[in-house]
Amino acid sequence: MRIALAGAGAFGEKHLDGLKLIDGVEIVSIISRTAEQAAAVAAKYGAKHSSTELDDALARDDVDAVILCTPTQMHASQAIACMNAGKHVQVEIPLADSWAHSEAVLAKSKETGLTCMVGHTRRFNPSHQYVHNKIAAGEFNVQQMDVQTYFFRRRNINAKGEARSWTDHLLWHHAAHTVDLFAYQAGPIVKANALQGPIHPELGIAMDMSIQLLSASGAICTLSLSFNNDGPLGTYFRYIGDTATYLARYDDLFTGKEEQIDVSKVDVSMNGIELQDREFISAIREGREPNSSVGSVLDCYRVLGDLEKQLEG
Numbered sequence: 001m002r003i004a005l006a007g008a009g010a011f012g013e014k015h016l017d018g019l020k021l022i023d024g025v026e027i028v029s030i031i032s033r034t035a036e037q038a039a040a041v042a043a044k045y046g047a048k049h050s051s052t053e054l055d056d057a058l059a060r061d062d063v064d065a066v067i068l069c070t071p072t073q074m075h076a077s078q079a080i081a082c083m084n085a086g087k088h089v090q091v092e093i094p095l096a097d098s099w100a101h102s103e104a105v106l107a108k109s110k111e112t113g114l115t116c117m118v119g120h121t122r123r124f125n126p127s128h129q130y131v132h133n134k135i136a137a138g139e140f141n142v143q144q145m146d147v148q149t150y151f152f153r154r155r156n157i158n159a160k161g162e163a164r165s166w167t168d169h170l171l172w173h174h175a176a177h178t179v180d181l182f183a184y185q186a187g188p189i190v191k192a193n194a195l196q197g198p199i200h201p202e203l204g205i206a207m208d209m210s211i212q213l214l215s216a217s218g219a220i221c222t223l224s225l226s227f228n229n230d231g232p233l234g235t236y237f238r239y240i241g242d243t244a245t246y247l248a249r250y251d252d253l254f255t256g257k258e259e260q261i262d263v264s265k266v267d268v269s270m271n272g273i274e275l276q277d278r279e280f281i282s283a284i285r286e287g288r289e290p291n292s293s294v295g296s297v298l299d300c301y302r303v304l305g306d307l308e309k310q311l312e313g
Contacts, residue, residue: 124273134244
């Protein structure tokens with residue numbers, strides 16, 4: 001499986017680290033905003049090609065699939081370009097920054113029959129897999145999810161503290177993780193509400209947001225998001241269910257009494273990004289729909305589109 005990766009920033013390198021651990025995968029091409037960064041990352045991971053242009057990778061006959069870790073605003077058009085070029089594609093979260101663009105990616109996926117997967121990593125984290133397996137076995141039902149997604153990003157920087165060429169977004173990027181996970185764990189979302197705080201005068205985005213969700217099962221979710229939080233960073237999930245309470249922190253899981261649960265045997269790795277990439281490669285090889293295919297996550301973007309209308313209204 002010959003892979004091109006576009007967007008060799010903080011998250012792109014996490015994918016490259018995961019791909020190195022998967023048998024039969026070759027990293028062929030690295031695409032980045034500057035030629036210097038693209039060449040440096042290509043040298044680090046043994047890729048024979050680097051460029052600043054995605055089209056250069058798409059024109060190569062030794063590229064089977066593409067992973068997009070580019071700015072949010074480019075995701076939909078680039079995913080469509082990949083499929084037009086006959087390449088399977090994994091788009092990092094979010095799929096798009098509008099409902100219309102999300103629908104367009106799904107339409108292209110159906111038209112081409114190519115694998116199109118979206119990077120909803122929470123479906124693959126061992127902590128959330130453990131809870132999902134309990135739900136599937138009928139041993140646990142979500143009554144409420146309480147989620148906090150907190151960063152300190154009053155400047156336009158990435159996860160490595162480096163300057164970004166684009167602006168991140170609480171709704172279309174960070175809320176997408178929880179909106180999709182809640183539907184994955186508790187059933188389709190039938191009602192959603194949102195409030196946002198003041199708009200940042202330079203970044204032009206809300207720095208604080210609150211979202212409420214209701215699933216068809218009757219479960220509820222309360223999501224708090226902030227770029228203003230000067231404290232512990234990251235996303236923390238509390239599952240309150242009919243038989244247990246679970247606290248999920250990325251790949252780790254605890255009971256409601258802070259007793260750690262061993263999730264090391266849930267999957268072949270403890271790294272959610274690696275597991276996500278393994279699913280992408282396996283789905284292509286087996287000719288099947290992957291978990292977090294564009295079709296399976298599309299309803300998340302319908303909800304986000306509805307919430308955007310509320311906030312704009």
